[in-house]
Amino acid sequence: MPTPPDTRADPVTETLHGDEYTDPYRWLEADADDPEVADWTDRQNEYADAVVDDDLRAAFEPAFEGVADLPDYGAVTPRGGRYVSLNRDSDADRARLLVRETPGGEPRTLAAPDEFEGEASVDWFAVHPSGDRVAYGVARGGDEQYDLRVVGTDAGDLLADCGTVGRTGARMFAWADDGFYYVATGDPSDGAQMDKEFRYRADGDERVLATHDDQHVWPALDYHEPTGTLVVSFGEMSGGTRVTAWRGEDGAGETGDGDEEFETLFDGGDAEVSVELTDDRVFLRTDAGAPRGRVLGADAAGFLAGETDPETVVPEGEGVVREVTTTATHLVVHSHREAASRLAAHAFDGTHAFDVDLPGLSTVHGVEGDPDADDCFYVVESFDRPASVVHADLGTGRDGDDAPDADRAGGARAADGPPDPARTRTLREPDLDLDLDLAVERRTVVSADGTEVPLFVAHRADRDPSDAPTALYAYGGFRVNLTPTFSRFRLPFLAAGGVYAQACARGGSEFGEPWHEAGMRAEKRRTFEDVEAAADHLVEAGVTTHDRLGVMGGSNGGLTVGAVLTRDPTRWGAAVCAVPLLDMLRFHRFLLGESWTPEYGHPEVEAEYEWLREYSPYQHVEDREYPPTLFTTAVGDSRVHPSHARKTVARLQNEARGGPFCLRTETDTGHGLGKSVEMELDEQLDRWTFLAGFLGVSPADVPDGG
Template sequence: MSRQSAPAPSPPETGREVVTETLHGVDVDDPYRWLEGDDEAVSEWVDAQNDHVDAALDDDIRDRLRPRFEDLVEVADYGPITVREGRYFATVRKPGADHARLVARDAPGGADRVLVDPNAWAANRDDDRPPRSMAWYVPSHDGERVAVGVTEGGDENYDVRVLSVPDPGEPRSGSPEAETEGYEGYGPGVEEVAILPERGRVNGGSLAWEADGDGFVYVATGGAADGAQMDKEIRRFRLADGPNEETVLLEHDDQHVWPRVTVDPDSGLLAVAFSEMVGGTEWYVHVDSDLRPVLTDTDAETSVRFHGGTAFVSTDHGAPRRRLLACSVDRFREGNLSFEECREVLPGGEGIIQSVVPTPERLLVHRQRDAHSRLSVHDRDGTHRRDVSLPSYCSVTWVSGNRDGPEAFFGLTGFDRPPAVRGLDLAADPGTETELASTDIDSVDLSVPDDLVVEQRFVDSTDGAEVPMFVCYREDVDVDGGRPALLYGYGGFRNSITPSFGRFRLPFLADGGAFAAVCARGGYEYGEPWHEAGMLADKQHTFDDFISAGEALRESGLTDADSLAVAGGSNGGLSVGAVVTQRPDLWAAAQCAVPLLDMLRFHRFLLGESWTTEYGHPEDPAAFEYLKEYSPYHNVDPDATHPPVYFTTAAGDTRVHPSHARKMTARLQNEAEGGPFLLRTKSATGHGVGKPASMIVDEQTDSWAFLYERLGVAVGGDAGGAGGDRADRDDADRDGADR
């Protein structure tokens, strides 16, 4: 163990029931497979592990950290702005609220008119029921209706509720009202006009309103409970027909391919994309009840956006970091389109094109270069007009625009920059950007440390790769020995690690800690080649990059062997599991959230089969060879001393099965030296969606208490070790220590 941590109590006993399988001629022992079940014995084991966490964590540290996180959760959050014909939709979580409300405004900075307030739903006022949350919303093109996705317990299986939106001129007085099957909390004048109960994994990105606003097309899956998440249908719902009168446009059973839909609001054209989780995209149009191929037979990743008679096509075909092409909507409808027929609007360059927002006369273009953001304004033919002034090392988290005017909006954040919502006039001169809302940390007497340093470093890794890593820390704090440091990363599925604000991270920074984020291969920081360099047989590169980043932090003198922790979640949890088993000597502690860890059986649970395009398939002999070499569950060395590890998972996770964390915890507790090895299992939540503020505070308190104790961090800097003179200056993001 690191520093002066007290010995942890002994973990609960775990029975060994060895199952041996012969896979491709290799005998593989699995002594804890019984933890894949959901019977009473597993439930009792999970409860015992939760009790063990409570006994192992330092109550004094938790008690002293909790008030800081309770203050931080009170800060307001502001979601993206979506414009629909004079209505400006957004989500806002007010201080003291567990959940964000959906509001509409008559102007970007206008007064909020509440449409949906989940805090008033009956389930969220009853401690004995799983919380309900509004996970997404999609307004119709005319702004008169909105579809809302509601989940219970964060399981990502959604009810879709269709609501009417009052006209902008209607009275705003009154409070949220209307009781509809426990869904009180709709604002004045809002009516529930349809309910599509539990349509599986429906989300906002797979629902598109039709041009007339009287219906929508969406992609539905089966539910996790019946093992049908991979069964997909494209359905058309018309309000006049009712939910039982839906039309199934297409049934789709390819487990590795996911459909998505988009509609041109001008012509009504329905376009359907089919893409592998990490592969190319094929586009079709739905014409005369048939799917007509448009862009097919390609490995390119491609997205399409319709506006003003033009189909804008963003693709990595012929440009590893993406380029923007265009053709007429009429030509797109004809089908059998080639990339060569399209005109090039924006060529590929050093920065990766992340998104493009078209307006009647302009384009707002978001690029990332070296994993941080650039914004520029162009004519619709691609002519550069101006760059938008942004601070250094920042992230543009979303962009949106007004289809009918020059307005555009974007979210902005950074390690030292609380999230803000900005608006700009694309037809105006530079410097006309306005800040419409921002997370006000000072409102709860907390702030970013004045001496916070934010740097980007480049780390030498295997195969000659130069891997970006962001580092932030207080410059003027005195540290006795190595500075406590936390390295975070992900490394997969084209997800880029970019500068992010972490409100719950700032107590750690204020108390002298350093936070680092590594842009490991497998992400999209440098386009598809960077992704491909960390997938399938090259997945080891991801772990090499984590390890190289950890070694670089130690070699720089920023931290030392007793002071460096590593954290990640989901695919990032796999990365943590791999580097802990491959280099247990490098880390003083590890946090591993909702992880994949058994890479020989991941494909058998929930969405796992769809991830075989990223990792390889264990039933393929060649893939089996490299998977077994790094699968964390199968590579625990009983002779090595492992660092303390804090695992977290959720009983309602419908993406990554909780058995990964259970089995790994059991193996470490019973077969490995070192630790302690702790597992916290949450109920009434899933992979991360819809957590109420109270649950977030609990999670943050436990996660950071674990790190504070294991890295020897003094709360407020008053007990020796790392610390400083800003005892009450903290903050970070709602995803917590893993961001």
């Protein structure tokens, strides 16, 4: 192995709650444009290049290039007889914003990344209820600092350009009668990106309605046209939502400060709440009083006036409620049961009508109903099925002259009776030309405290895995659920005889809010214990051995990787730790870190500091053997500061044994959004080559052409 680059030590010693810490690499917290940091980063990238096995990379490359061309089909939003989506074609580098006149019709481009300077990406959109205009956000370099623009859907003409408005997105935008509301955030370069302004724009005039500087909450906006009410849901990153109505002088330019002009309509306390509005009804998806979630309903006008309390319409069941949307006559509920999706249609009073057929062990997302028809659209995927766009016609008993046109209804009706409920058809599905059949199973492992934890395992169907190179992926935080999803760049590893395993560690909400709470704050170690239990199961079951078992994760999942590595490095043969949090005694000082303290605890609170110091990976690097580990970060990451990865790599290279320990720093990208296909191809090829090579995969194991 080549020798890692030198890293200057410049120790900084400080005392925290009576404990003394020496940080030899504090200088690596500087910005990427610091000359010394930039030079060190370049040398680390060169070292990573030298470590990655060129022969194995060359063997994998044809397969990676083949799957990179698979198109990405995004969720469809139907409004006013138009159908809008973000799609990346197989010959394109990034997604375009498209509109269709029918669900399966030919698309017209409303916005494309190549219209803008730099490494631009269109990442989100919001369609006007009439369907005649669309707002969208475009960012550069993956920094999630969005320019907000509005275009007409007929001619694609630019109707409004608000300039750069920060981290706003589709849930922080709402159409009004003659304008729109949105939330702008501060500049991350001056530490103000958590500050928020509520703005209203109409006829080219823009006014600030209110400001809000609580760093622990993010707002979601909804607008109810019949009553003219702006609904603002203040939600914490780790859970807890308060639904309010804006009662200020709408559009008058008066600025509120804080909470006084937001009247509380529903306080979820520590529970999550999301809002779905129709002209007549309001529905709240919440886990308040129901750990797995339920749906509340109320008369919209009465609720928004603060006069009517919502009542349960869909009670808590076996599945965990994830999304709620409405069509003209149906309430559609998406839930997870045993970490896989279910989709059901209900009457507005909550009466169950029917289930929508889904493939087994699959995941649904982007569920969108058409308020003017009984149509619902969603994206479905699984470990062996790329994300595909599906149209479900929820109408029953419609035929002849009463049926919608064939394209919208999904084809001809049976002449001898009403159609089957929820007739579905796939609108867009990538053509996966890969000679690879996968076997997928859902197992259960027992964690340290006796809790049963789901573990998905996928491998080639023609091979019974035994001592196989195995990649275990985990996240475990912020209510993020690991369900069966497709990853094109996982396929070449599987084709080469690898096994992919996915642990539903606590900290997510695969089994509702109790599952989340069982892996956060003082209980965070349970996340790591669940991953360790999954690793031990895979070895004890003979699937793999410890030296052929790798662990992967990113962001909060990168924290999980760092923690299990430093808790017991002997479990692992290799690791990939992407855009990670690793210095948990200083995470709150950078970028969005302060907003995550409800999830992890606050280092400046002594009792919470005790939780964090128990596992903070950076402080637990010791003079012992660690497996080969590739860390990745990005210059434009506006969420997790690159210093986490930098400092930990420096400490491992200089204070630990084993390895190699590599750092790959990407430019022109951020925490994950906005990457071009070429960027993602190079990044994923490096990650999988590194992992596979150190788990014992050789070029001879890779089938010809991948």
